[in-house]
Amino acid sequence: MSGQQMAGRHALITGGGAGIGREAALLFAREGAAVAVADLNLAAAEESAAAITAGGGKAVALQVDVAQAESVEAMMAAAEAGLGRVDALFNNAGVMLSEDRGPEDTATAVWDRTIAINLTGVFHCCRFGIPALRRAGGGAILNMSSLVAVMGSAVPQLAYTASKGGVMAMTREIAVQYGRQGIRCNALLPGPIGTPLTAELFDTEEKLERRRVHMPLGRFGEAGEVASVACFLCSEAASYVTGAGWLVDGGITAAYVTAEDPA
Numbered sequence: 001m002s003g004q005q006m007a008g009r010h011a012l013i014t015g016g017g018a019g020i021g022r023e024a025a026l027l028f029a030r031e032g033a034a035v036a037v038a039d040l041n042l043a044a045a046e047e048s049a050a051a052i053t054a055g056g057g058k059a060v061a062l063q064v065d066v067a068q069a070e071s072v073e074a075m076m077a078a079a080e081a082g083l084g085r086v087d088a089l090f091n092n093a094g095v096m097l098s099e100d101r102g103p104e105d106t107a108t109a110v111w112d113r114t115i116a117i118n119l120t121g122v123f124h125c126c127r128f129g130i131p132a133l134r135r136a137g138g139g140a141i142l143n144m145s146s147l148v149a150v151m152g153s154a155v156p157q158l159a160y161t162a163s164k165g166g167v168m169a170m171t172r173e174i175a176v177q178y179g180r181q182g183i184r185c186n187a188l189l190p191g192p193i194g195t196p197l198t199a200e201l202f203d204t205e206e207k208l209e210r211r212r213v214h215m216p217l218g219r220f221g222e223a224g225e226v227a228s229v230a231c232f233l234c235s236e237a238a239s240y241v242t243g244a245g246w247l248v249d250g251g252i253t254a255a256y257v258t259a260e261d262p263a
């Protein structure tokens, strides 16, 4: 027994070229998994895979647009061919578009694009991933949702919120339907994490403070702090966890926050 949490596992991670996905790819590999790193940005996926192989791990880099069914089908076939089998799927790729606002001022094109990547993308990965997990004799699916699946955001981002709520609902139903086939399915619900995505969105001290005031831990999370929970949920250590929405939110959902008293 190696003591590594992912020893013997074969994991496919979408959006593995940056942020949480890259941290997860590196961690899964350090914990003993062979990893297929898939991303829209092939060069970024190749960088993640190169970092893994430089550390002595096994990795393949793949290009995918999760919004396109044929692209996901091809990614899944390439991952199985490259790794031998796939028994853990971290469906992480997602976007938050800066033009995403409230119900009255979000353009339908922004809504459609967000849903296509964040929700339909996860559906595609489950659609083509479940048969691969079955061929591997079972395994784990981890879908990337968000804290906003369970709390309304004070900052308007309606398409993103709706997409992540959909991911949570889809996750629950897959867990119920596939448990007896040896397939677990969970969702990850991070609060604000410091990644390229959030650095671009919260680019002033004022915007940052607007978020930090709600955080009992007083800071954004780090991508590695989400990756470590993802690793647990994809591993045998979580063998009795399915249908769960796993919060990694620094206590935000536990907090009742009021504005500071006037001096």
Ligand SMILES: NC(=O)c1ccc[n+]([C@@H]2O[C@H](COP(=O)([O-])OP(=O)(O)OC[C@H]3O[C@@H](n4cnc5c(N)ncnc54)[C@H](O)[C@@H]3O)[C@@H](O)[C@H]2O)c1
Pocket: 014, 015, 016, 017, 018, 019, 020, 021, 038, 039, 040, 041, 044, 064, 065, 066, 067, 092, 093, 094, 095, 096, 117, 121, 144, 145, 146, 147, 189, 190, 191, 192, 193, 194, 195, 196, 197, 198
């Ligand atoms: N950062 C946060 O605060 C936060 C909080 C909750 C949930 N999330 C979710 O976590 C996931 C990762 O977020 P991140 O902050 O690491 O983002 P990121 O922008 O740093 O990385 C996302 C990666 O996904 C890739 N990607 C984008 N569209 C794609 C597509 N159509 N097909 C394949 N790959 C695509 C990008 O190229 C990029 O490498 C997203 O689903 C995001 O919604 C992030």
